[in-house]
Amino acid sequence: MARSERPKLVISLLWSLGGLLISLTPTDSAQIPGRSLSQSHFTVQAVERLYNKVLDSTIEDARLRRQHLNDSDAIDQQYFDNLDTITGNEDYYSTAYYIFAWINSQLMAHQPADKLLEEILPGEKVLIRNFFARVKVHLVKYLQVSHQNRPEFIANVTRLAGETEDLLIESYLRFPHNLQSQLPELQLMDYTKLAKSIFEGIATGIWSG
Ligand SMILES: *[C@@H]1O[C@H](CO)[C@@H](O)[C@H](O)[C@H]1NC(C)=O
Ligand SMILES: *[C@@H]1O[C@H](CO)[C@@H](O)[C@H](O)[C@H]1NC(C)=O
Numbered sequence: 001m002a003r004s005e006r007p008k009l010v011i012s013l014l015w016s017l018g019g020l021l022i023s024l025t026p027t028d029s030a031q032i033p034g035r036s037l038s039q040s041h042f043t044v045q046a047v048e049r050l051y052n053k054v055l056d057s058t059i060e061d062a063r064l065r066r067q068h069l070n071d072s073d074a075i076d077q078q079y080f081d082n083l084d085t086i087t088g089n090e091d092y093y094s095t096a097y098y099i100f101a102w103i104n105s106q107l108m109a110h111q112p113a114d115k116l117l118e119e120i121l122p123g124e125k126v127l128i129r130n131f132f133a134r135v136k137v138h139l140v141k142y143l144q145v146s147h148q149n150r151p152e153f154i155a156n157v158t159r160l161a162g163e164t165e166d167l168l169i170e171s172y173l174r175f176p177h178n179l180q181s182q183l184p185e186l187q188l189m190d191y192t193k194l195a196k197s198i199f200e201g202i203a204t205g206i207w208s209g
Contacts, residue, residue, distance in 0.1 A: 006075075007198060007208070010101050013108045014195045017174050040185045043142040047179070048188050050134050054127045054172065055096040058120060059083070062103050065119050074116040075102055078206055094193035097173075098207075101195075104169050125164065128172045133161035135175075142186070153182045 063080045079099055086092045103120065106113050113121065136157045143150060160171050176188045190196075197203040 006102060006105065009109065010098065010105050011195055011199050013105055014098075014101055014173070014192060015199075017108075017170065017177070037185075039142060039145050040183075043138055044186055044188060046138045047135055047186070050131050050138075051175070051188065051191075052093055052096075054124075054131050055093060055100050057127050058103070058124050059096055059099055061120050061123055062099075062116060066116050069115050069119075071115045074114055075099065076206075082206060090189045090193055093189060094191050094195070097191040098194045098198075101173060104173075107166050107169050108173075121166075125168055128168050129161050129163065131172065132157050132163075136161060142183075148183070150182050153178070 059080070062075070066074050066077070079102070083092070083095050083099060086095050101108075103117060104124075106117055107121075136154065139150075139157065140154060143154070160168060163171070176191050180187050194203060194207065198207055201208070
């Protein structure tokens with residue numbers, strides 16, 4: 001695969017994750033009563049913190065490992081360098097989300113993993129299982145306090161906390177979208193912000209490929 005084709009592939013993969021890019025439009029959460037609003041705010045912060053930790057750790061791992069590899073298909077150093085220059089929580093993590101999707105794009109496209117992905121995958125899966133295990137605790141608590149019930153969703157999160165197959169990665173990428181479809185008031189930051197702006201032709205430089 002030519003390097004220049006990778007951005008387009010990543011965008012189409014993100015697109016195929018259940019209409020991720022178009023469906024993650026902000027919803028109006030103004031109708032939520034005060035007490036549950038602060039509870040939902042608290043839960044969103046906790047979930048984001050856990051979600052971002054996976055992005056941070058995986059990208060750091062990939063950054064270190066790619067320095068030792070000579071793999072023509074692996075991501076360029078400039079993507080990591082560029083990430084370091086980005087400020088603002090949502091801008092930073094939507095860029096991290098995009099790089100994460102890039103690193104994992106062969107899995108989503110059902111192609112053999114390159115050396116970089118082979119090396120980071122085991123650790124990445126451990127991180128994601130931990131993420132689902134921890135997020136479950138917050139979601140169960142939130143459902144209790146807000147007097148709601150999402151048994152199938154919680155069962156899925158529980159299953160993912162023990163999942164070893166590659167579908168774990170895609171489930172992680174889909175999670176913000178799935179969470180919002182199950183509990184619309186728990187809207188995480190827009191992780192697809194960079195992908196959307198590349199898609200719309202707004203992003204320039206290395207991001208537009
Ligand atoms: C890196 O890979 C390229 C292309 O596969 C090869 O020509 C080159 O010799 C390799 N360099 C090192 C240091 O292994
Ligand atoms: C639970 O997981 C199954 C299998 O991946 C999926 O088809 C279903 O939509 C999920 N349900 C919820 C509520 O997340």
